Amino acid sequence: MPSSLSKLRALSAAILLLFTFALPAAAQLSFKPTAEAVQEDKLLNALKEGDKISGRISIPDTNAANLIQPAGRDWRDFHRSKLPIIGGVAIIGMFALLAIFLMVRGRIRVDHGFSGTKILRFASFERFTHWLTASCFVVLALSGLNISFGRTLILPLVGANAFSAMSTWAKYAHDFLAFPFMLGLIVMFLIWIKDNIPGKLDLQWIKQGGGILANGQHPPARRFNAGQKGIFWIVIIGGTLMSVSGWFLLFPYLPANVTTMQFWTVIHAVIAMLFIAAMLAHIYIGSVGMEGAFDAMGTGEVDLNWAKEHHSLWVAEEQAKGQAPSGTAPRAVPAE
Amino acid sequence: MKVFLAALVFAAIVAVGTSIVLSAIQMPSYVAFSTSGARVGDPGDNLVGSDWTTTII
Numbered sequence: 126m127p128s129s130l131s132k133l134r135a136l137s138a139a140i141l142l143l144f145t146f147a148l149p150a151a152a153q154l155s156f157k158p159t160a161e162a163v164q165e166d167k168l169l170n171a172l173k174e175g176d177k178i179s180g181r182i183s184i185p186d187t188n189a190a191n192l193i194q195p196a197g198r199d200w201r202d203f204h205r206s207k208l209p210i211i212g213g214v215a216i217i218g219m220f221a222l223l224a225i226f227l228m229v230r231g232r233i234r235v236d237h238g239f240s241g242t243k244i245l246r247f248a249s250f251e252r253f254t255h256w257l258t259a260s261c262f263v264v265l266a267l268s269g270l271n272i273s274f275g276r277t278l279i280l281p282l283v284g285a286n287a288f289s290a291m292s293t294w295a296k297y298a299h300d301f302l303a304f305p306f307m308l309g310l311i312v313m314f315l316i317w318i319k320d321n322i323p324g325k326l327d328l329q330w331i332k333q334g335g336g337i338l339a340n341g342q343h344p345p346a347r348r349f350n351a352g353q354k355g356i357f358w359i360v361i362i363g364g365t366l367m368s369v370s371g372w373f374l375l376f377p378y379l380p381a382n383v384t385t386m387q388f389w390t391v392i393h394a395v396i397a398m399l400f401i402a403a404m405l406a407h408i409y410i411g412s413v414g415m416e417g418a419f420d421a422m423g424t425g426e427v428d429l430n431w432a433k434e435h436h437s438l439w440v441a442e443e444q445a446k447g448q449a450p451s452g453t454a455p456r457a458v459p460a461e
Numbered sequence: 462m463k464v465f466l467a468a469l470v471f472a473a474i475v476a477v478g479t480s481i482v483l484s485a486i487q488m489p490s491y492v493a494f495s496t497s498g499a500r501v502g503d504p505g506d507n508l509v510g511s512d513w514t515t516t517i518i
Contacts, residue, residue, distance in 0.1 A: 252464045252468075
Protein backbone atom coordinates (compact mmCIF):
# COMPACT_ATOMS: atom_id res chain seq x y z
CA MET A 126 0.00 0.00 0.00
CA PRO A 127 2.76 2.54 0.89
CA SER A 128 4.43 1.52 -2.31
CA SER A 129 1.30 2.30 -4.33
CA LEU A 130 0.98 5.64 -2.61
CA SER A 131 4.53 6.62 -3.46
CA LYS A 132 3.96 5.64 -7.10
CA LEU A 133 0.85 7.83 -7.20
CA ARG A 134 2.81 10.77 -5.76
CA ALA A 135 5.55 10.32 -8.31
CA LEU A 136 3.04 10.20 -11.16
CA SER A 137 1.28 13.34 -9.92
CA ALA A 138 4.63 15.15 -9.69
CA ALA A 139 5.48 14.12 -13.22
CA ILE A 140 2.14 15.36 -14.59
CA LEU A 141 2.56 18.66 -12.71
CA LEU A 142 6.05 19.05 -14.10
CA LEU A 143 4.80 18.36 -17.60
CA PHE A 144 2.10 21.04 -17.41
CA THR A 145 4.55 23.52 -15.92
CA PHE A 146 6.87 23.31 -18.90
CA ALA A 147 4.24 22.62 -21.55
CA LEU A 148 1.98 25.60 -20.85
CA PRO A 149 4.26 28.28 -22.35
CA ALA A 150 4.61 26.18 -25.52
CA ALA A 151 0.84 25.74 -25.77
CA ALA A 152 0.44 29.45 -25.31
CA GLN A 153 2.78 30.03 -28.29
CA LEU A 154 0.76 27.70 -30.55
CA SER A 155 -2.59 29.33 -29.86
CA PHE A 156 -3.63 31.62 -32.72
CA LYS A 157 -6.67 33.16 -34.31
CA PRO A 158 -7.22 31.32 -37.59
CA THR A 159 -8.87 34.27 -39.33
CA ALA A 160 -6.27 36.75 -38.19
CA GLU A 161 -3.15 34.77 -38.89
CA ALA A 162 -4.13 32.49 -41.79
CA VAL A 163 -2.11 32.89 -44.96
CA GLN A 164 -3.69 35.45 -47.23
CA GLU A 165 -4.51 34.08 -50.69
CA ASP A 166 -2.61 36.71 -52.63
CA LYS A 167 0.50 36.20 -50.45
CA LEU A 168 0.21 32.47 -51.00
CA LEU A 169 -0.10 32.85 -54.78
CA ASN A 170 2.78 35.27 -54.94
CA ALA A 171 4.93 32.89 -52.90
CA LEU A 172 4.35 30.08 -55.38
CA LYS A 173 7.07 29.81 -57.97
CA GLU A 174 7.01 28.69 -61.58
CA GLY A 175 5.77 25.12 -61.74
CA ASP A 176 4.44 25.11 -58.16
CA LYS A 177 0.88 24.01 -57.58
CA ILE A 178 -1.65 23.78 -54.79
CA SER A 179 -3.06 20.28 -54.93
CA GLY A 180 -5.82 18.47 -53.11
CA ARG A 181 -6.74 14.83 -52.73
CA ILE A 182 -9.33 13.28 -55.04
CA SER A 183 -10.88 9.89 -55.71
CA ILE A 184 -11.97 10.32 -59.35
CA PRO A 185 -9.88 8.77 -62.17
CA ASP A 186 -8.50 12.06 -63.45
CA THR A 187 -5.54 12.69 -61.15
CA ASN A 188 -4.86 16.04 -62.82
CA ALA A 189 -8.13 17.30 -61.33
CA ALA A 190 -6.37 17.35 -57.95
CA ASN A 191 -4.61 20.56 -58.94
CA LEU A 192 -6.55 23.40 -57.39
CA ILE A 193 -4.34 26.36 -58.19
CA GLN A 194 -1.49 26.61 -60.68
CA PRO A 195 -0.20 30.19 -60.70
CA ALA A 196 1.71 29.71 -63.98
CA GLY A 197 -1.71 29.47 -65.61
CA ARG A 198 -2.14 33.21 -65.11
CA ASP A 199 0.95 33.93 -67.20
CA TRP A 200 -0.26 31.48 -69.81
CA ARG A 201 -3.71 33.12 -69.94
CA ASP A 202 -2.12 36.54 -70.12
CA PHE A 203 0.01 35.39 -73.06
CA HIS A 204 -3.03 34.16 -74.99
CA ARG A 205 -5.07 37.27 -74.29
CA SER A 206 -2.51 40.01 -74.74
CA LYS A 207 0.78 38.88 -76.29
CA LEU A 208 -0.39 36.30 -78.83
CA PRO A 209 -2.78 38.70 -80.64
CA ILE A 210 0.11 41.15 -81.00
CA ILE A 211 2.47 38.47 -82.35
CA GLY A 212 -0.23 37.19 -84.72
CA GLY A 213 -1.31 40.64 -85.80
CA VAL A 214 2.22 41.84 -86.52
CA ALA A 215 3.16 38.63 -88.35
CA ILE A 216 0.05 38.23 -90.51
CA ILE A 217 -1.04 41.82 -91.12
CA GLY A 218 2.62 42.81 -91.42
CA MET A 219 3.15 40.16 -94.11
CA PHE A 220 0.05 41.31 -96.01
CA ALA A 221 1.39 44.88 -95.87
CA LEU A 222 4.87 43.83 -97.02
CA LEU A 223 3.48 41.88 -99.96
CA ALA A 224 1.21 44.75 -100.96
CA ILE A 225 4.15 47.18 -100.86
CA PHE A 226 6.33 44.74 -102.81
CA LEU A 227 3.64 44.34 -105.48
CA MET A 228 3.23 48.10 -105.77
CA VAL A 229 6.99 48.80 -105.96
CA ARG A 230 8.26 45.79 -107.94
CA GLY A 231 5.09 44.83 -109.77
CA ARG A 232 4.43 41.36 -111.06
CA ILE A 233 7.58 39.43 -111.98
CA ARG A 234 7.24 38.78 -115.69
CA VAL A 235 8.92 36.25 -117.97
CA ASP A 236 11.58 38.51 -119.53
CA HIS A 237 11.70 36.69 -122.86
CA GLY A 238 7.97 36.07 -122.98
CA PHE A 239 6.27 32.68 -123.09
CA SER A 240 7.83 30.31 -125.58
CA GLY A 241 4.82 28.08 -125.96
CA THR A 242 7.00 25.05 -125.21
CA LYS A 243 6.29 23.25 -121.95
CA ILE A 244 8.50 21.32 -119.59
CA LEU A 245 7.24 19.01 -116.87
CA ARG A 246 8.04 20.58 -113.52
CA PHE A 247 6.00 18.50 -111.07
CA ALA A 248 4.56 15.03 -111.64
CA SER A 249 1.00 14.20 -110.61
CA PHE A 250 1.99 12.58 -107.32
CA GLU A 251 4.06 15.61 -106.33
CA ARG A 252 1.18 17.95 -107.06
CA PHE A 253 -1.20 15.63 -105.20
CA THR A 254 1.06 15.75 -102.15
CA HIS A 255 1.37 19.53 -102.40
CA TRP A 256 -2.37 20.10 -102.63
CA LEU A 257 -3.12 17.55 -99.92
CA THR A 258 -0.86 19.41 -97.50
CA ALA A 259 -1.82 22.87 -98.74
CA SER A 260 -5.60 22.37 -98.61
CA CYS A 261 -5.36 20.95 -95.09
CA PHE A 262 -3.09 23.83 -94.10
CA VAL A 263 -5.61 26.44 -95.28
CA VAL A 264 -8.42 24.88 -93.22
CA LEU A 265 -6.10 24.39 -90.23
CA ALA A 266 -4.94 28.01 -90.47
CA LEU A 267 -8.43 29.50 -90.74
CA SER A 268 -9.89 27.32 -87.99
CA GLY A 269 -6.84 28.02 -85.83
CA LEU A 270 -7.15 31.76 -86.35
CA ASN A 271 -10.79 31.42 -85.34
CA ILE A 272 -9.64 29.93 -82.05
CA SER A 273 -7.28 32.85 -81.46
CA PHE A 274 -9.22 35.77 -82.91
CA GLY A 275 -12.78 34.55 -83.62
CA ARG A 276 -14.14 35.54 -80.25
CA THR A 277 -12.99 39.11 -80.79
CA LEU A 278 -13.53 39.52 -84.53
CA ILE A 279 -16.32 37.16 -85.62
CA LEU A 280 -18.54 36.65 -82.56
CA PRO A 281 -19.75 40.28 -82.52
CA LEU A 282 -20.61 40.05 -86.23
CA VAL A 283 -22.53 36.76 -86.40
CA GLY A 284 -23.88 36.31 -82.88
CA ALA A 285 -23.39 33.61 -80.27
CA ASN A 286 -25.38 30.76 -81.87
CA ALA A 287 -23.83 31.05 -85.33
CA PHE A 288 -20.35 31.50 -83.86
CA SER A 289 -20.83 28.48 -81.62
CA ALA A 290 -21.93 26.25 -84.52
CA MET A 291 -19.18 27.53 -86.79
CA SER A 292 -16.49 27.13 -84.14
CA THR A 293 -17.65 23.61 -83.27
CA TRP A 294 -17.30 22.46 -86.89
CA ALA A 295 -14.06 24.40 -87.27
CA LYS A 296 -12.71 22.61 -84.22
CA TYR A 297 -13.65 19.20 -85.67
CA ALA A 298 -12.01 20.16 -88.98
CA HIS A 299 -8.90 21.37 -87.12
CA ASP A 300 -8.61 18.17 -85.10
CA PHE A 301 -9.09 15.67 -87.90
CA LEU A 302 -7.57 17.43 -90.94
CA ALA A 303 -4.39 17.56 -88.87
CA PHE A 304 -3.86 13.90 -89.76
CA PRO A 305 -3.85 14.19 -93.59
CA PHE A 306 -1.71 17.31 -93.10
CA MET A 307 0.86 15.31 -91.14
CA LEU A 308 0.72 12.55 -93.75
CA GLY A 309 1.30 15.08 -96.54
CA LEU A 310 4.18 16.57 -94.58
CA ILE A 311 5.95 13.22 -94.30
CA VAL A 312 5.49 12.37 -97.99
CA MET A 313 6.57 15.88 -99.00
CA PHE A 314 9.75 15.50 -96.95
CA LEU A 315 10.55 12.14 -98.53
CA ILE A 316 10.01 13.14 -102.16
CA TRP A 317 11.66 16.58 -102.07
CA ILE A 318 14.48 16.33 -99.53
CA LYS A 319 17.03 15.32 -102.18
CA ASP A 320 16.44 18.58 -104.10
CA ASN A 321 16.41 20.80 -101.02
CA ILE A 322 19.84 20.29 -99.49
CA PRO A 323 21.40 23.77 -99.14
CA GLY A 324 24.56 24.38 -101.19
CA LYS A 325 27.03 27.08 -102.31
CA LEU A 326 24.80 27.94 -105.25
CA ASP A 327 22.16 29.08 -102.81
CA LEU A 328 24.52 31.70 -101.35
CA GLN A 329 24.98 33.14 -104.83
CA TRP A 330 21.20 33.17 -105.32
CA ILE A 331 20.71 34.96 -102.01
CA LYS A 332 23.46 37.52 -102.78
CA GLN A 333 21.63 38.44 -105.95
CA GLY A 334 18.32 38.68 -104.12
CA GLY A 335 16.98 35.79 -106.12
CA GLY A 336 16.80 38.05 -109.14
CA ILE A 337 13.38 39.21 -108.06
CA LEU A 338 14.47 42.67 -106.97
CA ALA A 339 15.44 43.81 -110.47
CA ASN A 340 14.30 42.96 -113.97
CA GLY A 341 16.50 40.76 -116.15
CA GLN A 342 18.63 39.28 -113.34
CA HIS A 343 18.28 35.52 -112.93
CA PRO A 344 20.84 33.75 -110.76
CA PRO A 345 21.34 30.11 -111.74
CA ALA A 346 19.40 27.50 -109.81
CA ARG A 347 18.77 23.81 -109.93
CA ARG A 348 15.32 22.31 -109.35
CA PHE A 349 14.69 24.45 -106.28
CA ASN A 350 16.32 27.83 -105.69
CA ALA A 351 17.32 29.11 -102.24
CA GLY A 352 13.94 30.79 -101.72
CA GLN A 353 12.07 27.59 -102.45
CA LYS A 354 14.45 25.63 -100.25
CA GLY A 355 13.71 28.11 -97.48
CA ILE A 356 9.99 27.53 -97.88
CA PHE A 357 10.57 23.77 -97.89
CA TRP A 358 12.45 23.86 -94.59
CA ILE A 359 9.97 26.28 -93.04
CA VAL A 360 7.21 23.82 -93.94
CA ILE A 361 9.13 20.79 -92.69
CA ILE A 362 10.43 22.30 -89.43
CA GLY A 363 7.36 24.45 -88.78
CA GLY A 364 5.04 21.59 -89.73
CA THR A 365 6.90 19.18 -87.46
CA LEU A 366 6.67 21.58 -84.51
CA MET A 367 2.99 22.13 -85.24
CA SER A 368 2.43 18.38 -85.48
CA VAL A 369 4.23 17.51 -82.25
CA SER A 370 2.61 20.32 -80.29
CA GLY A 371 -0.75 19.59 -81.92
CA TRP A 372 -0.47 15.94 -80.97
CA PHE A 373 -0.01 16.98 -77.34
CA LEU A 374 -3.15 19.14 -77.60
CA LEU A 375 -5.16 16.37 -79.25
CA PHE A 376 -4.17 13.95 -76.51
CA PRO A 377 -3.96 16.04 -73.34
CA TYR A 378 -1.34 15.26 -70.72
CA LEU A 379 0.54 13.01 -73.14
CA PRO A 380 3.79 14.96 -72.59
CA ALA A 381 3.53 15.45 -68.83
CA ASN A 382 1.64 17.84 -66.60
CA VAL A 383 -0.36 21.02 -67.10
CA THR A 384 2.77 23.22 -67.14
CA THR A 385 4.20 21.24 -70.04
CA MET A 386 0.82 21.39 -71.80
CA GLN A 387 0.86 25.16 -71.50
CA PHE A 388 4.37 25.30 -72.94
CA TRP A 389 3.29 23.32 -76.00
CA THR A 390 0.18 25.41 -76.56
CA VAL A 391 2.41 28.49 -76.65
CA ILE A 392 4.73 26.78 -79.15
CA HIS A 393 1.69 25.75 -81.24
CA ALA A 394 0.25 29.26 -81.27
CA VAL A 395 3.48 31.18 -81.98
CA ILE A 396 4.74 28.82 -84.69
CA ALA A 397 1.26 28.88 -86.26
CA MET A 398 1.32 32.65 -86.63
CA LEU A 399 4.81 32.66 -88.16
CA PHE A 400 3.94 29.67 -90.34
CA ILE A 401 0.83 31.39 -91.71
CA ALA A 402 2.80 34.55 -92.44
CA ALA A 403 5.48 32.56 -94.32
CA MET A 404 2.86 30.69 -96.32
CA LEU A 405 1.23 33.97 -97.33
CA ALA A 406 4.50 34.92 -99.00
CA HIS A 407 4.68 31.48 -100.65
CA ILE A 408 1.10 31.78 -101.94
CA TYR A 409 1.80 35.29 -103.22
CA ILE A 410 4.93 34.40 -105.21
CA GLY A 411 3.28 31.25 -106.55
CA SER A 412 0.25 33.07 -107.88
CA VAL A 413 -0.06 36.85 -108.17
CA GLY A 414 3.59 37.70 -107.66
CA MET A 415 5.21 35.76 -110.49
CA GLU A 416 3.91 35.24 -113.98
CA GLY A 417 3.83 31.59 -115.02
CA ALA A 418 4.64 30.22 -111.56
CA PHE A 419 1.22 28.78 -110.75
CA ASP A 420 1.39 26.41 -113.74
CA ALA A 421 4.02 24.40 -111.88
CA MET A 422 1.42 23.24 -109.35
CA GLY A 423 -1.59 23.83 -111.61
CA THR A 424 -0.97 21.66 -114.65
CA GLY A 425 2.51 20.52 -113.61
CA GLU A 426 4.05 21.95 -116.78
CA VAL A 427 5.78 25.32 -117.00
CA ASP A 428 6.87 27.37 -119.94
CA LEU A 429 10.42 26.61 -121.07
CA ASN A 430 11.44 30.28 -120.97
CA TRP A 431 10.12 30.60 -117.42
CA ALA A 432 12.05 27.50 -116.43
CA LYS A 433 15.26 28.75 -118.08
CA GLU A 434 15.04 32.09 -116.30
CA HIS A 435 14.34 30.73 -112.83
CA HIS A 436 15.89 27.23 -112.90
CA SER A 437 18.51 27.32 -115.64
CA LEU A 438 20.68 24.50 -114.30
CA TRP A 439 17.66 22.26 -113.76
CA VAL A 440 16.54 22.79 -117.36
CA ALA A 441 20.05 21.91 -118.57
CA GLU A 442 20.00 18.73 -116.46
CA GLU A 443 16.57 17.73 -117.80
CA GLN A 444 17.67 18.41 -121.37
CA ALA A 445 20.82 16.33 -120.85
CA LYS A 446 18.61 13.47 -119.64
CA GLY A 447 16.38 13.92 -122.67
CA GLN A 448 13.38 14.71 -120.49
CA ALA A 449 12.90 18.26 -121.74
CA PRO A 450 12.62 19.98 -125.11
CA SER A 451 16.04 21.25 -126.20
CA GLY A 452 15.19 24.51 -127.91
CA THR A 453 12.98 27.48 -127.47
CA ALA A 454 10.06 27.64 -129.81
CA PRO A 455 9.64 30.95 -131.61
CA ARG A 456 7.64 33.39 -129.66
CA ALA A 457 4.17 33.94 -131.04
CA VAL A 458 3.81 37.44 -132.42
CA PRO A 459 0.33 38.85 -132.46
CA ALA A 460 -0.91 39.96 -135.87
CA GLU A 461 -1.12 43.69 -136.23
CA MET B 462 -7.67 20.24 -111.44
CA LYS B 463 -8.18 16.47 -111.16
CA VAL B 464 -5.11 16.18 -108.94
CA PHE B 465 -6.36 19.04 -106.75
CA LEU B 466 -9.82 17.48 -106.35
CA ALA B 467 -8.29 14.07 -105.68
CA ALA B 468 -6.18 15.62 -102.90
CA LEU B 469 -9.28 17.23 -101.34
CA VAL B 470 -11.22 13.95 -101.44
CA PHE B 471 -8.26 12.03 -100.02
CA ALA B 472 -7.86 14.59 -97.21
CA ALA B 473 -11.56 14.25 -96.34
CA ILE B 474 -11.34 10.44 -96.36
CA VAL B 475 -8.29 10.40 -94.07
CA ALA B 476 -9.91 12.95 -91.73
CA VAL B 477 -13.21 11.04 -91.48
CA GLY B 478 -11.36 7.73 -91.14
CA THR B 479 -9.25 9.14 -88.32
CA SER B 480 -12.33 10.43 -86.51
CA ILE B 481 -13.99 7.00 -86.77
CA VAL B 482 -10.89 5.17 -85.50
CA LEU B 483 -10.32 7.60 -82.63
CA SER B 484 -13.99 7.53 -81.64
CA ALA B 485 -13.83 3.74 -81.52
CA ILE B 486 -10.72 3.47 -79.36
CA GLN B 487 -11.20 6.47 -77.07
CA MET B 488 -13.64 6.93 -74.21
CA PRO B 489 -15.84 10.03 -74.01
CA SER B 490 -14.40 12.56 -71.60
CA TYR B 491 -17.37 12.25 -69.24
CA VAL B 492 -16.50 8.54 -68.89
CA ALA B 493 -12.71 8.89 -68.86
CA PHE B 494 -12.59 11.60 -66.24
CA SER B 495 -15.28 10.53 -63.80
CA THR B 496 -16.37 7.43 -61.92
CA SER B 497 -19.71 5.81 -62.68
CA GLY B 498 -21.14 6.98 -59.37
CA ALA B 499 -20.67 10.59 -60.38
CA ARG B 500 -22.61 10.24 -63.65
CA VAL B 501 -26.33 10.73 -63.93
CA GLY B 502 -26.47 9.73 -67.61
CA ASP B 503 -25.17 10.61 -71.04
CA PRO B 504 -24.66 14.39 -71.03
CA GLY B 505 -25.03 14.58 -74.82
CA ASP B 506 -23.12 17.05 -76.93
CA ASN B 507 -22.60 19.51 -74.13
CA LEU B 508 -23.55 19.86 -70.53
CA VAL B 509 -25.96 22.75 -70.97
CA GLY B 510 -28.12 21.45 -73.81
CA SER B 511 -28.98 22.85 -77.20
CA ASP B 512 -30.73 25.97 -75.89
CA TRP B 513 -27.69 27.09 -74.01
CA THR B 514 -28.28 30.76 -74.71
CA THR B 515 -31.83 30.71 -73.33
CA THR B 516 -32.16 32.60 -70.09
CA ILE B 517 -33.23 30.37 -67.23
CA ILE B 518 -35.99 31.97 -65.20
